[in-house]
Structure formats: C-alpha cells, structure tokens
Amino acid sequence: MEGRIAQLQEFLKESPNDPFLKYALTMEYVKLGEDGQALAGFEDLLSAHEDYVGTYYHFGKFLESKQEQDRAIEIYEKGMQIAQQKRNFHALGELRNAHLAATGLLDEDE
Template sequence: MEGRLTQLKAFLEESPNDPFLKYALTMEYVKLGNDEQALAGFEDLILVHEDYVGTYYHFGKFLEGKNQQDRAISIYEKGMQIAQQKRNFHALGELRNAHMAANGLLDEDE
C-alpha cells in the first residue's frame, strides 16, 4: 500500500486542489491506520472542498470508529445538507441511514 500512497502524493503534487485525489489519499491513510493524517485529510476536505459529498459518509464512519459519536452525527447532518443541495439522492440516502444508525434509530444492517 505504500506504493499507492506514494503514487497518490505524486498525483497531488501535480493537481494540489483536486478533491478526489485528496479524498483518495485520505482513505489510504484510513486503510493504513494513520489516524492523524486521515483526520487532517478529512478536515481539509470539509474546509476547502465542502461540496465534495463523498467525504461526509466516510468521515462520519471514521469518527464513529474513534468514539466521537456526536461529531459523527454533526458530519452526517452537514453531508445531508450538501447532498440535498447537489441533488445527490443516492448519497443523501446513505447519509440518512448512517445518521439514523448513529442516533440509534436504525440497525445498520437494514
């Protein structure tokens, strides 16, 4: 996986404002268990690329895994707003389900 990490960093040097590349790099950090870099990546994405809908679901799940339930719920809520604005109904549905599960209103297997 280190090769993929190196490759993504090289791509980002060429296109430093590409939200997909930032997202891919962040998800690579998640896979590698590099929580500090993953958190920094998620934070950058929601600050600089607020409308990149894919961030919100995975950031929320990351936070849930770190026992930051309240923050995860807040991230899901923000993601639902963005998905609604962008009319991305697939993402909206996934975020709603994650939000409901995080609030204990839905079994995630449903």
C-alpha cells in the same frame, strides 16, 4: 499501500486542489490506520472542498470508529445538507441511514 500513497502524493503535486485525489489519499491513510493523517485529510476536505459529498459518509464512519459519535452525527447532518443541495439522492440516502444508525433510530442490520 505505501506505493499507492506515494503515487497519490505525486499526482497531488500536479493537481494540488483535486478533491478526488485528496479523498483517495485520505482513504489510504484510513486503511493503514494512520489516524492523524486521515483526520487531517478529512478536515482539509471539509474546509477546502465542502461540496465534495463523498467525504461526509466516510468521515462520519471514521469518527464513529473513534467513538466520536456526536461529531459523526454532525458530519452526517452537514453531508445530508450538501447532498440535498447537489441533488445527489444516492449519497443522501446513505447519509440518512448512517445518521439514523448513529442516533440509534435505525438498526444498521435492517
């Protein structure tokens, strides 16, 4: 994984504003349990690439894993707005289900 992080960091030097590369690097930090780096990556994605829909689901799940339920719900709600605007109905469905589960209105096993 460390090699993958170094590789992604090199790619980011060439394309520092590429949201996919930032997202991929953030997800590597999540996998490694590097919570501070992961949180910083998610926050950067939200501020610099608000319309990158993939961020919202995974950031919400990350927050839920840290027992930050209220913030996760906010992230899902913002993601649903962005997905609706971008007409990304697949992401919208995933975000809705995550939101319903986080609010206790849906059993994730259903």
